[in-house]
Amino acid sequence: MPQIDSTVVRTWCSLALEALGREREEIDAINVYPVADGDTGTNLYLTVESAHQAVEAVFAAITAPDFGDAVRAMAHGALIGARGNSGTILAQLLRGMAEVLAEGHDGDHLARALRRAATSARQAVAHPVEGTILSVASAAAASAAPDGADVVRVARAAYAGARTALEATPTQLAVLERAGVVDAGGRGLVTVLGALVEAVSGEAPARPVRGPRAAVAAPVEPCADGGPAFEVIYLLEADDAAVARLRGRLDTLGDSLVVVGGDGLWNVHVHVDDPGAAVEAGVEAGRPYRIRITHFGMDAAPEERTGRAVVAVLPGEGLAGLCAEAGATTVLARPGEPPASGELVEAIRRAHAREVVLLPNDAALRHTAAAAAEQARAEGIRVALIPTRAAVQGIAALAVHEPDRRFDEDVVAMTAAAGTTxxxxxxxxxxxxxxxxxxxxxxxxxxxxxxxxxxxxxxxxxxxxxxxxxxxxxxxxxxxxxxxxxxxxxxxxxxxxxxxxxxxxxxxxxxxxxxxxxxxxxxxx
Missing domain, CATH: 3.30.1180.10 (Hypothetical Protein Tm841; Chain: A;domain 3)
Structure with a gap:
């Protein structure tokens, strides 16, 4: 009887990342709830990318890792890399599944894992709303095949239930009905479950039916409903009691509150008008880090960007501060937590420059940095990637950076300085x-x-x-x-x-x- 082993987990993550990469723009385009900021597909992609990296790291360290190690790595990677409302919920879904699958990996355990995932995701959301990714997850769990079925049958039944629930989301949520779209987060979850079907069966399932409800919505102005202006996300080290108090505090500050995790590590997501208060609440609860604050609709358009900037990945706060003083936009690489391509893209956007020089400062980040550069170029930003392999090479490059000379000349000089170090x-x-x-x-x-x-x-x-x-x-x-x-x-x-x-x-x-x-x-x- 088929079972899910560590190789299947690895394949699932890889297929899900590939599928979300293909469908990211489509999912972004139908994103109208809870905020019409057009990034749900991207956030789900970045969340799965982090899960995929964590699983690949386990396989790099151990030739044939234990199944429990692989599935826990997947859940942990999603937790630390979760982005946006839907990405944070997906991280909790994967964590719920991992809790059960670590005990066994046959069809019965997969069905139980889907049910645990749906329940834990609802508990993580302060005010669950039907017609969202939560509804799709619940339907997938309810449709999972009865006890005794193998993993292929369970996965296919869950996928079919999720597709049916996705098509029903516009009847549950008025904003979806008005826009003529299905829920973007639910659409992404169907994609992830489709990758699971392919991983366990070797056959890709049919994609969700396209009809009027799956059509791309007309552009909607961000925050058109007068909701909070900022999205705040951070990882938090805190105990359960402190997190319970934090939930209550953040619930009074804003909406779209999702707190996922456990065992001392949490991912906190909330929409607020006062981001400082949301961060302070995290400080009172424990130790927040990897703090990300996004003002809805405030990314600079290509025509609004001016000048040149340097974006550098640094392995320590001291170096990050040093390079920031020299004018660089910095990304902190913590031990065991390399930045994902989405973090690098965000840093490039945050620089608000027409031309950007990207310094990864780590050979292992070569492909991640290349993907980030390609995405930024697609947004109209001119990006030059200098393949620095260590922070000291980045420092050497930054030392000869002159934003007033021609872009190509600057890149050549910086590349030469890095290469001779x-x-x-x-x-x-x-x-x-x-x-x-x-x-x-x-x-x-x-x-x-x-x-x-x-x-x-x-x-x-x-x-x-x-x-x-x-x-x-x-x-x-x-x-x-x-x-x-x-x-x-x-x-x-x-x-x-x-x-x-x-x-x-x-x-x-x-x-x-x-x-x-x-x-x-x-x-x-």
Missing amino acids: RYGELAVAERQSFTSAGVCQAGDVLGLIDGDVAVIGHDVAATAETVLDRMLSAGGELVTLVIADDAPESLADRLETHVRETHLAVDTHTYHGGPQAPLLLIGVE
């Missing part, structure tokens, strides 16, 4: 493993040069000196050191002295990376 890094091994420099043990200090382990040591400062000597053996004029807050206090002074006494005529610049930066970053120009 070798980069190194110090890290502490978490487990025994094989490296290009030999076998390391947990707790060893690893010295990396241009991404490869070159030195295995036991002392941070001594290992750093060895890495510096190797990097400077081919020459160099400037050394850049970025030191994390948890590095030894004397490290900066010792390395500056070492360079001054051992490598004549080489200048050294030292910066503080902040509390979450890598232990030590080294750049040699």
Whole structure:
């Protein structure tokens, strides 16, 4: 009897991301509720993209990961990357499914998972409304095949029920009926369930029927109903009791309140007129971070953009602050949480520039940054992607940035500066493993040069000196050191002295990376 295993979860995420990528614009176009801001398809895509990245990370770390690890990674990835009202609800649906599927992955468990998902999603929404993604999720759960059915039959029955419910959404919600469309969030959920059917059966189901109700709505002005002007989203570390109080507080501030998650980590979404009060409420409840505030309808049109900007991804708050002072729009990359392409697109938009230079500063972000650049170009923004592989290369590029010269000349100069900067890094091994420099043990200090382990040591400062000597053996004029807050206090002074006494005529610049930066970053120009 067919079952859902870790490979099926991986395939499901991949197919759902691909399908939402194809249908994103169509779903955006029918987005009229709760706010006609035309981004539901994009938000669902970004949410699934985050889930997909989390699952891929598990497979990259473990050749054949346990099913429970894969399904939990999917749910966690969706939680931390959830965007918008529908994306946040989808994250809770996936979390509800994961809670049951982690216990078993046959047809009975899939049917139970769909029911848990629908229930938990409704509980996460402050004021559930029929004719939305919640109705489609409930119908999918109710239609799931009876006990004893295999996963293919359950998935197909849930998909059929969801399609039927989607076509009925305009009869449940007047704003949909007036616009002549089905619910955008529900439409996206049908797409995700269709990907599940294909993942378990190998056959793609028929797409939802197009008729008058599925037609694209005429453009609707954002906030035409006089609703709140801002969307506020943030991740929150807090206990259950604090979150319960937070729900009550946010419910008095605005609407479209959705709080999803659990086990100390939550994703909070609300529409308000006072975004500062919404963030302050989060501070009172716990530790909010990855805060995103969007003013509905306030993105600059291409013709309203002027000048040139640099968008840079940085691995620590100290570096982000440094680059922001230099005029860059920054995106913070937290450990284990690389930014998705949607975050980079948002940063490009936030720069409000006609021309943008994008610095990913991480080799692993190459494809993500390329996707973001393509999306921004489709919106009329001229974007140049410089494939910087480390933050020190980004700093070198930013140092020669001159917005007053021609765009192509600026990009060439920045690319050259990044390309002539070798980069190194110090890290502490978490487990025994094989490296290009030999076998390391947990707790060893690893010295990396241009991404490869070159030195295995036991002392941070001594290992750093060895890495510096190797990097400077081919020459160099400037050394850049970025030191994390948890590095030894004397490290900066010792390395500056070492360079001054051992490598004549080489200048050294030292910066503080902040509390979450890598232990030590080294750049040699």
